[in-house]
Amino acid sequence: MRAPSNAVDCRNISVRFVTDRRTVTALHDVSFSVNPGGFLSLLGPSGCGKSTLLRVVADLVSPSSGDVSVFGMSPEEARQARSFGFVFQDAALLPWRTALQNVELPLEVGGCRPLASNAPTPRELLKLVGLEGWEGSFPHELSGGMRQRVSIARALLGGPRLLLMDEPFGALDEITRDRLNEELRRIWHETKTTILFVTHSVYEAMFLGEQVLVLAANPGRVAATVPVDLPSDRDLSIRETQAFVTMASTLRDALGRGI
Numbered sequence: 001m002r003a004p005s006n007a008v009d010c011r012n013i014s015v016r017f018v019t020d021r022r023t024v025t026a027l028h029d030v031s032f033s034v035n036p037g038g039f040l041s042l043l044g045p046s047g048c049g050k051s052t053l054l055r056v057v058a059d060l061v062s063p064s065s066g067d068v069s070v071f072g073m074s075p076e077e078a079r080q081a082r083s084f085g086f087v088f089q090d091a092a093l094l095p096w097r098t099a100l101q102n103v104e105l106p107l108e109v110g111g112c113r114p115l116a117s118n119a120p121t122p123r124e125l126l127k128l129v130g131l132e133g134w135e136g137s138f139p140h141e142l143s144g145g146m147r148q149r150v151s152i153a154r155a156l157l158g159g160p161r162l163l164l165m166d167e168p169f170g171a172l173d174e175i176t177r178d179r180l181n182e183e184l185r186r187i188w189h190e191t192k193t194t195i196l197f198v199t200h201s202v203y204e205a206m207f208l209g210e211q212v213l214v215l216a217a218n219p220g221r222v223a224a225t226v227p228v229d230l231p232s233d234r235d236l237s238i239r240e241t242q243a244f245v246t247m248a249s250t251l252r253d254a255l256g257r258g259i
Ligand SMILES: Nc1ncnc2c1ncn2[C@@H]1O[C@H](COP(=O)(O)OP(=O)(O)OP(=O)(O)O)[C@@H](O)[C@H]1O
Pocket: 017, 018, 019, 024, 025, 026, 044, 045, 046, 047, 048, 049, 050, 051, 052, 053, 200, 220
């Protein structure tokens, strides 16, 4: 076990996938770290290994080489300690269960521990994500954005210290996505959860993150690590400021250099 000074610490991570048809170097020598309570956006073109990197942290993919620590633990130990929750692009709700029952699901499967007495209840989590009054609704009665809110509430069950989000708003319309971006910043402030957030969008990466890790493709590697020098208290109007526009240009340059 290592000193848990960082929430996530990846050192020289490489991942190779070997199939019958080809060998792909999905990640080559990737290093980054995130402070406890930090918000890191992972930005890059399709195929640069963003999802793979998130999956390495989540103990879903084993790196071919390199070291990963999550709060000083291996990814496997962090998974067993339920230190992180995962939100996918698809909300992946069970259609026969209500919103509340979907949030409660992890308590029923996989031998999940009962909630600690001070942990937010499933009802409180639905309120946190703005779904108070919708507890009894089924997924087909909810909009895409509402379904994604349910999946965020489910990932926050048990109070994980880390939230891993793999393009959670990628399939939503722009208006809903904007609204959820603001909501996620609020949730982050309220819960103080460390967040790793995968996106293709320069604007989303900057609006959400305190830091942006820009990845380049073929092989997936770090093109730049850019601190987001914007006020912590943000609303969408910040995208019209000169500071935002200048930073967007920096990130686009970093993406361009990596191609
Ligand atoms: N399980 C796997 N087996 C073989 N190759 C894989 C596997 N998972 C990912 N890859 C390959 O690794 C590379 C990186 O994929 P990954 O999904 O991590 O990229 P990404 O940046 O998240 O892409 P996108 O933005 O399109 O979702 C791709 O070339 C992909 O084909």
